[in-house]
Amino acid sequence: MRNKTVSSIGEFGLIEIIKSKFTRLNNNKNIVMGIGDDCFCFNSGSNTICITKDMLVEDVHFKKNWITAKDLGQKAIEVNVSDIAAMGNVKPEYAFIGLGIPADTPKKFITDLANGFKAACNKYKMTVAGGDMVKADKITISVTVVGITKDNIVKRSGANSGDLIGVTNTFGDAGAGLALLYKHGIKYKYSKEERLLTAKQNNPIARLNEAQKIAKYLTSLTDASDGLYISIGLLTKDSDVGADIYTDKVPLSTDIKKVFRDENRRLNFALFGGEDYELVFTVPKSKAKIAKKFVPQITYIGEINSSKKVRYFHNGKEQKFKYLGFKHF
Amino acid sequence: MRNKTVSSIGEFGLIEIIKSKFTRLNNNKNIVMGIGDDCFCFNSGSNTICITKDMLVEDVHFKKNWITAKDLGQKAIEVNVSDIAAMGNVKPEYAFIGLGIPADTPKKFITDLANGFKAACNKYKMTVAGGDMVKADKITISVTVVGITKDNIVKRSGANSGDLIGVTNTFGDAGAGLALLYKHGIKYKYSKEERLLTAKQNNPIARLNEAQKIAKYLTSLTDASDGLYISIGLLTKDSDVGADIYTDKVPLSTDIKKVFRDENRRLNFALFGGEDYELVFTVPKSKAKIAKKFVPQITYIGEINSSKKVRYFHNGKEQKFKYLGFKHF
Numbered sequence: 001m002r003n004k005t006v007s008s009i010g011e012f013g014l015i016e017i018i019k020s021k022f023t024r025l026n027n028n029k030n031i032v033m034g035i036g037d038d039c040f041c042f043n044s045g046s047n048t049i050c051i052t053k054d055m056l057v058e059d060v061h062f063k064k065n066w067i068t069a070k071d072l073g074q075k076a077i078e079v080n081v082s083d084i085a086a087m088g089n090v091k092p093e094y095a096f097i098g099l100g101i102p103a104d105t106p107k108k109f110i111t112d113l114a115n116g117f118k119a120a121c122n123k124y125k126m127t128v129a130g131g132d133m134v135k136a137d138k139i140t141i142s143v144t145v146v147g148i149t150k151d152n153i154v155k156r157s158g159a160n161s162g163d164l165i166g167v168t169n170t171f172g173d174a175g176a177g178l179a180l181l182y183k184h185g186i187k188y189k190y191s192k193e194e195r196l197l198t199a200k201q202n203n204p205i206a207r208l209n210e211a212q213k214i215a216k217y218l219t220s221l222t223d224a225s226d227g228l229y230i231s232i233g234l235l236t237k238d239s240d241v242g243a244d245i246y247t248d249k250v251p252l253s254t255d256i257k258k259v260f261r262d263e264n265r266r267l268n269f270a271l272f273g274g275e276d277y278e279l280v281f282t283v284p285k286s287k288a289k290i291a292k293k294f295v296p297q298i299t300y301i302g303e304i305n306s307s308k309k310v311r312y313f314h315n316g317k318e319q320k321f322k323y324l325g326f327k328h329f
Numbered sequence: 330m331r332n333k334t335v336s337s338i339g340e341f342g343l344i345e346i347i348k349s350k351f352t353r354l355n356n357n358k359n360i361v362m363g364i365g366d367d368c369f370c371f372n373s374g375s376n377t378i379c380i381t382k383d384m385l386v387e388d389v390h391f392k393k394n395w396i397t398a399k400d401l402g403q404k405a406i407e408v409n410v411s412d413i414a415a416m417g418n419v420k421p422e423y424a425f426i427g428l429g430i431p432a433d434t435p436k437k438f439i440t441d442l443a444n445g446f447k448a449a450c451n452k453y454k455m456t457v458a459g460g461d462m463v464k465a466d467k468i469t470i471s472v473t474v475v476g477i478t479k480d481n482i483v484k485r486s487g488a489n490s491g492d493l494i495g496v497t498n499t500f501g502d503a504g505a506g507l508a509l510l511y512k513h514g515i516k517y518k519y520s521k522e523e524r525l526l527t528a529k530q531n532n533p534i535a536r537l538n539e540a541q542k543i544a545k546y547l548t549s550l551t552d553a554s555d556g557l558y559i560s561i562g563l564l565t566k567d568s569d570v571g572a573d574i575y576t577d578k579v580p581l582s583t584d585i586k587k588v589f590r591d592e593n594r595r596l597n598f599a600l601f602g603g604e605d606y607e608l609v610f611t612v613p614k615s616k617a618k619i620a621k622k623f624v625p626q627i628t629y630i631g632e633i634n635s636s637k638k639v640r641y642f643h644n645g646k647e648q649k650f651k652y653l654g655f656k657h658f
Contacts, residue, residue, distance in 0.1 A: 006439065007432035017439055031456065040458035042423065044477070045374020051458070053473060055427045057465045094371065098384045098471055103336035110335065110346055127360060129369035129380070136386045142427055142471040144382060148373070 032153060038086035038222055041153050050090050050147040052083035058138040066181040069109045071202045072141070073116020079225065080145040081124055081206035082277040086223040088154035088215030090147040092208070094129040095121055097143055100136025113141075124208065154221040154281075159239035163219050163282035165302040168207050168295060170253040171228050172266055175273015177201030180259075193255040204277040211279055213294040217287040227274035229321065232302075232310055235280060242307030247271070247314045251299045267314075271321065362484060367415035367551055370482050379419050379476040381412035387467035395510040398438045400531045401470070402445020408554065409474040410453055410535035411606040415552040417483035417544030419476040421537070423458040424450055426472055429465025442470075453537065483550040483610075488568035492548050492611035494631040497536050497624060499582040500557050501595055504602015506530030509588075522584040533606040540608055542623040546616040556603040558650065561631075561639055564609060571636030576600070576643045580628045596643075600650065 032048055033041040039050040056062060056076055067075070077095060084092045097117060101110065121128055126145070159165075177197035180190065190198060211221065220239055224231045228250065236243050250270050260266050282304055283291050292298045312319045361377055362370040368379040385391060385405055396404070406424060413421045426446060430439070450457055455474070488494075506526035509519065519527060540550065549568055553560045557579065565572050579599050589595050611633055612620050621627045641648045 004436040005432065006430050006434045006436070008436075017436070017443055031458070040423065040425065042458075042475075044376045044378060047373045049373060049378065051423075051425065051473070051475065053425050053427055053459065053461050053471075055429060055461050055463050055469075055471060057429055057463055057469070059466070060464045094369065094380075096369065096380065096382050096473070098382055100384060100386055100469065101335050103334065105335045107333040107335070107337075107346070114346055129360070129371075130382065132382050132384050134384050134386055135389045136469065137388070137467055138465065140384075140386070140429065140465065140469055142382075142384060144380070144425070144473050146371075146380065 033155060038083040038156070039147070041087065046150055048149050048153055050084055050087045050149065050153065051144060052080050052147075053142065053144045054080050054083065056141040058140070064139075065185045065187075066178075067186065067202045069112035070116040070119070073113040074120040075116075075202065075204060076141045076143045077117055077120035077124075077126075077145070078204050078206045079277065080143045081120075081208055082204070082223045082225060084145055084147040085206050085208040085211035085279065086221055087147065088149070088218070088221060089151045089212045090149040090153065092124050092126050092145050092147045094146040095126050095143060096130050097128060097141070098132045100134050100138070100140030102137060102139065103135055105139070151215065154215050154218050155238075156220055156222045156235050157238035159220040159235060159241050159282040159304045160284070161241055161304055161306040163284055163304040164288045164300045165232070165243060165245065165304060166281050166283055166288070166291065166298045166300050167224070167228070167251065168210050168279045169297045170251045170256070171224070171271075171276050171278065172256050172269030172273050173197050173200035173253050174204065174275035174277070175227075175269040176256050176260060176266075178273070178275070179269070191259070193258045196253070196255045197259060201275060204275065206277060207279045210295045210297070214281070214291045217283050217291045219282045219284060221279065221281040224276045224278045224280050225274065227272045228276070228280065229271040230274075231280040235282070236304070236308075236310055239304070240308065242305050242309045243302050243311070244305060245302035245310065245312050247312055247319065249299060249301045361482060367412040367485070368476070370416065375479055377478050377482055379413055379416045379478065379482065380473060381409050381476075382471065382473045383409050383412065385470040387469070393468075394514045395507075396515065396531045398441035399445040399448070402442040403449040404445075404531065404533060405470045405472045406446060406449035406453075406455075406474070407533050407535045408606065409472045410449075410537055411533070411552045411554060413474055413476040414535050414537040414540040414608065415550055416476065417478070417547070417550060418480045418541045419478040419482065421453050421455050421474050421476045423475040424455050424472060425459050426457060426470070427461045429463050429467070429469030431466060431468065432464055434468070480544065483544050483547050484567075485549055485551045485564050486567035488549040488564060488570050488611040488633045489613070490570055490633055490635040492613055492633040493617045493629045494561070494572060494574065494633065495610050495612055495617070495620065495627045495629050496553070496557070496580065497539050497608045498626045499580045499585070500553070500600075500605050500607065501585050501598030501602050502526050502529035502582050503533065503604035503606070504556075504598040505585050505589060505595075507602070507604070508598070520588070522587045525582070525584045526588060530604060533604065535606060536608045539624045539626070543610070543620045546612050546620045547610045548613060550608065550610040553605045553607045553609050554603065556601045557605070557609065558600040559603075560609040564611070565633070565637075565639055568633070569637065571634050571638045572631050572640070573634060574631035574639065574641050576641055576648065578628060578630045
């Protein structure tokens with residue numbers, strides 16, 4: 001057992017190895033949020049500065065026949081802005097772009113990728129502040145986004161017993177889109193509904209406006225990048241609470257309903273598909289209505305309790321799930 | 330000519346493609362230093378926040394039989410702290426570590442790597458603030474370091490005609506060490522002097538204390554990560570000045586002199602070898618003495634002039650060099 005490899009200990013095992021080395025260092029009084037939320041946040045004067053970092057690796061997170069270079073550039077920015085949105089009313093200000101590029105990459109690919117970065121940064125009025133470019137075997141995109149706020153950030157760990165659990169928009173589309181891209185690639189002649197699903201995978205939109213509008217009502221907040229099931233698991237674990245989730249209330253798009261007739265398959269996409277980049281949050285019951293008034297695309301799908309267990313119900317009947325999502329290693 | 334690849338346009342061509350997309354965005358009044366210095370810097374209240382990001386890719390920047398995992402972790406932090414040092418009197422506060430890891434990586438490698446990160450972060454009293462871990466074909470380390478200062482930063486662009494050009498310690502050792510590692514690998518029985526050269530390659534030390542001590546006297550500052558020749562080229566270009574460099578004054582270690590008997594080869598390592606992570610700076614003549622008093626390891630190797638050309642002299646005779654350094658693509 002001494003010669004364990006990364007695939008045998010898994011991603012969470014790996015993170016534990018790294019975290020165990022560093023917990024003692026976290027005694028800096030300016031740190032608002034250390035390792036373990038969507039962003040790292042520290043105080044600087046009257047500002048709180050939130051920093052997020054995500055790495056996208058070719059053939060692990062994307063394949064070139066699944067996504068265009070421009071969409072890839074845009075997505076790399078959006079997924080980081082989604083982490084900023086997951087901290088509440090925070091303005092993304094600066095982006096750093098680190099690129100690992102194979103030597104035989106066509107110039108057009110780089111230009112398209114840069115156009116994608118630019119479109120997304122323009123949209124959020126972010127400044128591209130710098131970066132690094134190195135040779136690599138596979139296209140590797142490491143984006144860091146810096147956000148700034150004068151408000152309190154909304155942590156993943158603030159959920160209280162009795163709070164409602166809310167989500168934005170619909171779930172499962174990105175996972176369903178990936179399943180289509182995996183099968184047919186990007187050049188296939190998709191139906192209109194199928195095309196909308198692949199667009200959810202390739203053109204995600206960070207829910208920044210939504211987060212900014214409702215942040216002051218929320219007790220906890222995260223984004224559903226790893227799937228709804230994982231997000232609810234992390235949110236309840238970090239808040240030291242439990243939850244009842246009503247899977248029949250999880251919002252599904254008309255597109256996924258048309259393309260995937262099997263109800264179980266749709267629910268699997270919704271819970272485990274990942275990459276929906278929707279907000280998952282908790283709110284005191286008394287604030288649920290006003291939050292939905294500001295963001296009508298909110299659906300409440302469950303309630304926090306003190307049990308420390310997450311239970312899933314479908315039409316009143318408890319359901320047990322095995323985790324079926326993306327395995328990083 | 331339409332199907333150009335990255336290797337045909339080169340690293341600087343690539344950077345131009347990316348930069349051209351973003352220059353219009355740089356109108357944020359809080360930005361102290363945008364794309365194009367060792368760090369990106371912005372004001373937040375009375376603080377200036379400096380952020381740097383470097384990516385190390387296996388088989389491009391290192392090979393596993395050239396460097397141990399622990400040294401690699403330490404080096405990944407040191408090279409980023411070196412970029413912080415290159416901004417003057419700045420305190421590195423937080424580090425983010427992004428890792429791309431092949432699934433068959435032994436657990437011990439990860440533990441050793443984490444110990445390396447830890448040792449370097451402890452040394453600088455930095456907090457590891459977060460990061461990301463993904464699967465990749467090659468070990469990929471993307472470190473972001475955040476530094477904070479209340480002082481003015483020292484840009485690469487402030488050199489004035491008449492300033493002296495100073496450097497710290499010795500040059501060429503890291504490149505010479507790499508040549509040895511390339512030939513013999515890490516397990517070879519090196520002589521004491523050879524071992525000191527390989528250590529300069531594998532255990533670089535950021536000149537943070539030195540930079541903090543002399544920052545207030547300097548007109549411009551950078552680190553020599555890409556080699557002395559490139560550093561002087563960038564510093565004079567960004568400052569819109571020229572320079573005369575006396576290569577016979579470039580400080581060489583006794584180790585490199587013992588191991589490499591050929592004077593030209595040593596000079597090539599010193600000018601083009603790269604990775605020495607020493608400071609390269611300019612200082613008004615009137616401040617040259619006091620800077621050297623605070624940091625005795627300083628040598629002055631040349632002088633800034635208004636010619637916009639960099640000339641190299643060896644024992645009084647002008648020398649022309651072809652760039653012989655590391656080609657990124």
